[in-house]
Amino acid sequence: MQHNKYKHIFFDLDRTLWDFNANSEITLNQLYRDYQLQNIFGSFLFFKSRFEYHNGKLWNAYYQNRIKKEDLMYRRFYLCLKESGADDLDLAKEIAQDFIEISPLQTKTFPKAHEMLQQLKEKGYQLHIITNGFNEVQYKKLTNCELISYFTEIITSEDAGANKPSPLIFEYALQNTGATTSNSLMIGDDLKTDIAGARKSNIDQIYFNSNKTKHNDDVTYEVNELIEITKIL
Known part of the structure; x- marks a missing residue:
């Protein structure tokens, strides 16, 4: 006792x-390959760094009740895509859904x-x-x-x-x-x-x-x- x-x-x-960081990187890598995101971001490291930036800012906004859960989930990808010249809300929502499904399967x-x-x-x-x-x-x-x-x-x-x-x-x-x-x-x-x-x-x-x-x-x-x-x- x-x-x-x-x-x-x-x-x-x-x-x-x-x-979170290790499991998120594995998930983002899979999404980068599945959606051929090199055509938008040029490199995985750039995609990952932009995701981490927007994800952090949006979580802070969520803690302060400034955004809803549903918005956080897709906006972290939408903002990455938009600033890299791909203003595609539907694509952002697809990627977001996959992230939510793949991420919790990681076991590190x-x-x-x-x-x-x-x-x-x-x-x-x-x-x-x-x-x-x-x-x-x-x-x-x-x-x-x-x-x-x-x-x-x-x-x-x-x-x-x-x-x-x-x-x-x-x-x-x-x-x-x-x-x-x-x-x-x-x-x-x-x-x-x-x-x-x-x-x-x-x-x-x-x-x-x-x-x-x-x-x-x-x-x-x-x-x-x-x-x-x-x-x-």
């Missing part, structure tokens, strides 16, 4: 357990993710997910990576009606799991959404800083590799 005050451990999914997780989760489960912790991702995608990711069996509750922003860092999603998570702020711990890679959100809700945090990014944020704990979490817990 656990040897400290924590009982409920909440994990972010993308870029914390599921390697961060090193030692399974081993760490198994150890925590064996120690008696209740493990949960809190994700801003979309239901139909996140459940597929968890299933295909064989991560889903570790978790008691999957809390999505769609179900909660709020995105991290809003206190509403953390309140929803506590209610749904029977956890309290004092016996909970949030683990995530994003200082703005995961860490600041948990801190504002009086929940301790572990910042998963896999890139060893320099920062001045106030975090409860920090790790560069997932397996280090087992030394804290």
Whole structure:
């Protein structure tokens, strides 16, 4: 059993357990080939860099409730196509649909993710997910990576009606799991959404800083590799 005050451990999914960047690159590569996008973008690296740019900006807009989910899904491709001279909404929507179908089939997780989760489960912790991702995608990711069996509750922003860092999603998570702020711990890679959100809700945090990014944020704990979490817990 656990040897400290924590009982409920909440994990972010993308870029914390599921390697979004690696899995996204595999998916984009397939789309680049399938749709012969070299005719529009000239190189895969250019296509990938433009997708990452627009995807990041649109997710920020989504967190601030400035765009809807459906718009985010296709606009990240539409804007890439449009700025490269292919103003084709139908093509963007086709590519977007394929991305949503192919991406969750990818199974790259961060090193030692399974081993760490198994150890925590064996120690008696209740493990949960809190994700801003979309239901139909996140459940597929968890299933295909064989991560889903570790978790008691999957809390999505769609179900909660709020995105991290809003206190509403953390309140929803506590209610749904029977956890309290004092016996909970949030683990995530994003200082703005995961860490600041948990801190504002009086929940301790572990910042998963896999890139060893320099920062001045106030975090409860920090790790560069997932397996280090087992030394804290």
